[in-house]
Amino acid sequence: MSTTTEAPDTAAAAKPKLKTSAMIASFADPGQKTASAPFGHALVKAAQENDKIVGLTADLGKYTDMHIFAQAYPERFFQMGMAEQLLFGAAAGLAETGLVPFASTYSVFAARRAYDFLCLDAAEPNLNVNIVGGLPGLTTGYGPSHQATEDMAIFRGMPNLTIVDPCDSLDIEQAVPQLAASAGPSYLRLLRGNVPTVLDEYDYTFELGKAKVLRGGNDVVFISSGLMTMRALQAATALAAHHVDVAVVHTPTIKPFDAETVLAEINTDRLAVTLENHSVVGGLFETVASAVVGAGLGKRVVPVALPDEFLDAGALPTLHDRYGLTVDKIVAKVLAELG
């Protein structure tokens, strides 16, 4: 047998097909309803009504959906180059002149590299600087350089900063004009590209600072934010087949946190589970836990969150399964908790 004479394509076909980390474009399920670049379109729409809105990016316009805005309003778009300290310092300067900047980069660069600039230039003077962070949590397979698994932990300690972790395209569309209209700085955990549309099937509108009960249930209450609300809703449906009745509370605003709504839902004898696309350290789980302790509720809360580790590189579906963010893993965890 000679392999040397085989045509190259035959050799390739003989290899097992690999899952690759290039599968990062979308976390939408096959066939799921999506909207394209909801942030970019929402910013254009908001800019039509508010001529103070401007956009900036640090060489990631195409990768944060900012390019939609740049094409619509080239004279209101400022490319700052791969210079995140300049990006956010300049955003603060633009806000000082009365403009309403939305400045985009990846969450890792905003949170880790430019923190000092956001903290002192935007948050301390309470300027309307809107940080748009791509690839929040585990939404890329590129490894720790790109995975902002601790972005909320970093940003929650920043006074004056509003933090929004949207679930889907509808959340993003409705959040953008509210962030523009709201005084003070904000951080939006961007979902980009083809973003699932999920919340249109519920009696729901995004209200800055408000948690919303998406569905009721007698056995378990899920408190979730970001794309994990989509998974929470899917897991709730799956658990119904196991005769487990699950309520889902969506908390897209992480700070200021709507503790009143969440505590009212937690203060029952249902199993309470938080679900977040973020490290178990410093994100939604600890936000809920501190509210529970502060209110004196002796209530156990179970986290579904990323581990306190630097995560692997790889294909996103593989990684979501490995770290427990898939519907199957959520269902298994809840069933184990219920015994």
Added chain:
Amino acid sequence: MAATDALQTAGRTAVETSAERNERVSAAAYRIRHHALNMGEVQGQGYVGQALGAADMLAAVYADQLRFRAADPHWEARDRFLLSTGHYAIGHYAALAEAGIIPVEELDTYGSDDSRLPMSGMSTYTPGMEISGGSLGHGLSIAVGIALGLRHQGSAARVYNFLSDGELDEGSTWEAAMGAHHHQLGNLTAMVDINALQADGKTDTVLRTEPVTQKWEAFGWYAQRVDGNDVGALLAAFDNAAAQAAVTGKPSVILCDTKVGRGVPLLEDREKAHFMRIEEHEWQTCREQLTAGYEGKASA
């Protein structure tokens, strides 16, 4: 009438000889130094050395360049002066008092509890303080945003950013330098106080920043290097910068070699330190030396 108003608020008069202009700004610099010594005495220590060194730069800005309204620090058409080096606040407060933006009597509260004049300058505390400096390397990035925002909205206001040479260590300063050139911010002027001193010692022993002029030129700026304690040279540099910006649209930097403690021989000769120690009995001597030097120069 706006232009006349603006000129008046900047301290200039329509007809003035060069010598009169120099004298007016030198007198302002003298008063700024005097205020700084008084503030330093209340504290018993502090960044007096830097304030004395930078007083001529601050005087050139507040007595000659800046268009502002003392009674309306947020006047929309004002020029913006951004102090990156928060610890130079002592000098900036003295300049704000000289400009009539804060009362001279308030300077006594410098660094005290509940004062509007904290040790490190903050926009949320003090009228006329545009930004919160102190974390070095921020000012020029903010200045780029303000300059972009003003131009975008059709404002003719200019932006001045005061930096120190130590601040040139920060990479963010150079991010901003590139950004200002890329966006052709001719409405932006940076002023660098080159006192050759930073927290851990002489600049050339901490991190070599020279050749400074060539660096700024390589980053696309119109760069001038002057004696920052020579009022005439400073004013000429500002005039050149304005003329160049009008022609080239380039941002401008004025690199100012200054002497820590300038104007007070006792302090000029003292071993240079970032945080200068002055004994209780020395303050009056400092003031006397300052006044003698100023009056001697004025009468010479």
